[in-house]
Amino acid sequence: MWFKHLHLYRLHGAPSIATAQLEEALSSQLARPLGGADARRMGWCAPAGRAGSGQLLHELQGQRLMAALRQERLLPASVVREEVEERVAELESQESRKLSRKEKTAIKEEVTEALLPRAFVRSQKVELWWDTRNNLIGINSSSRSRAEEVLDLLRETLGSLKVTPLATKTLPIRAMTTWLSDAASRPGDLQLGDQVELKAKGDDGVLRARQVDLDSDEIQQLLESGRQASKLALNIEGRLAFVLHDDLALKSLRFGDALIEEADHAEDGDDALVRLETDFILMAQALSQDIARLVEWLDGETETTRDGATDAAPLSAPA
Incomplete structure (x- = not known):
């Protein structure tokens, strides 16, 4: 398991949480199959998949590995648009009038709700590396927005989480x-x-x-x-x-x-x-x-203070 990409975040006032306590917290936000009306959902899953026997957290020498499973229904806009156009045309013909924008919006919402349960589901596993020695989090994703979603899930799991993107004095x-x-x-x-x-x-x-x-x-x-x-x-x-x-x-x-x-x-x-x-x-x-x-x-980290966070400690290589 080798990361392909990495978005880095500095932890401020990092929570002191034992391995067993953290794994219990992760289990409260487990990934579950999407419900019929759910467009997307994210929860924790086993980094090792089936080989991990459901183990949600791996911790070795102060290094933690977790994984989030992001599920999303793929409903092409063109499919929704075609169905909406058909329904609008049929209603306008029946009632001999043009539908308002508000009515068309309501029809689009109905069509989306009706088609969503039949849409394909795309699943993506996103790994999170937590370096407890250096108060650093790295997320294996090419997308900054996906990385932020995983941080939001971790924040919800722990109750609070103060992080900022890693920043250096020299841009x-x-x-x-x-x-x-x-x-x-x-x-x-x-x-x-x-x-x-x-x-x-x-x-x-x-x-x-x-x-x-x-x-x-x-x-x-x-x-x-x-x-x-x-x-x-x-x-x-x-x-x-x-x-x-x-x-x-x-x-x-x-x-x-x-x-x-x-x-x-x-x-x-x-x-x-x-x-x-x-x-x-x-x-x-x-x-x-x-x-x-x-x-x-890059001349070291900036002395970031945001949302009441304390200045970050400098990174140090493990002994």
């Missing part, structure tokens, strides 16, 4: 632009990848490039014209490759061969649950170390 867009334009500014163990997104200050839009030499003259000319790097592929010492976004999201994560080989050679007795926990703790430790390094390169 990622500024650092990425500097690293891209000035090779000497790059930390010694940071290498550029082959993907970039350059954003113009005016109305010239966004330029995306893949599989390119980011030190090429073409890229440098674009930077000289005033463009800034809003996304940049990076590699930390061959341990972790990712695309850094201007909101500090890490996407398209790829873990180094040495770490994957270490996981592959670990003794698990062909037990799927042991395999998941082995992969998770190796991944969590690597992420803790490399996120701390990245934050340091």
Whole structure:
């Protein structure tokens, strides 16, 4: 189980909750099948699936793994529109008049309610990593809104939860632009990848490039014209490759061969649950170390104070 994407959040005044107490709280918000009239629902599920025997929480060396199941009914707008148009046309013909906007809206609501139980259900599992040593939460989702939904579920489960998106003193867009334009500014163990997104200050839009030499003259000319790097592929010492976004999201994560080989050679007795926990703790430790390094390169965290939250402690790599 290796994360593909990561949205990072700082926990403020992190709740001290024992493993057993947390698992009991998670069980109160279990994922359940959608009811006939439900458009969407989210609840906690076992990260290991059937292999986990319903275990909702895995905790190893201060690292917690949970998973939320998001279910959503897929009801195409075109299907609703066609049914509404048919009903409206039929009523207008019967009554020899044009229906009002309010009447059409009411018909649309009726059609949606009638079709919803027959719509397909899409399910998505979203993993949550809670680093209790560093008061950090990471959510494995490409979508910030999906990550926020999982945080809302955790907040509802715990009763309260003070978190803010992880933020650094130097904005990622500024650092990425500097690293891209000035090779000497790059930390010694940071290498550029082959993907970039350059954003113009005016109305010239966004330029995306893949599989390119980011030190090429073409890229440098674009930077000289005033463009800034809003996304940049990076590699930390061959341990972790990712695309850094201007909101500090890490996407398209790829873990180094040495770490994957270490996981592959670990003794698990062909037990799927042991395999998941082995992969998770190796991944969590690597992420803790490399996120701390990245934050340091961005001149540390901002002293965020929001909603009465206290200043965040700095990240530290595990011993």
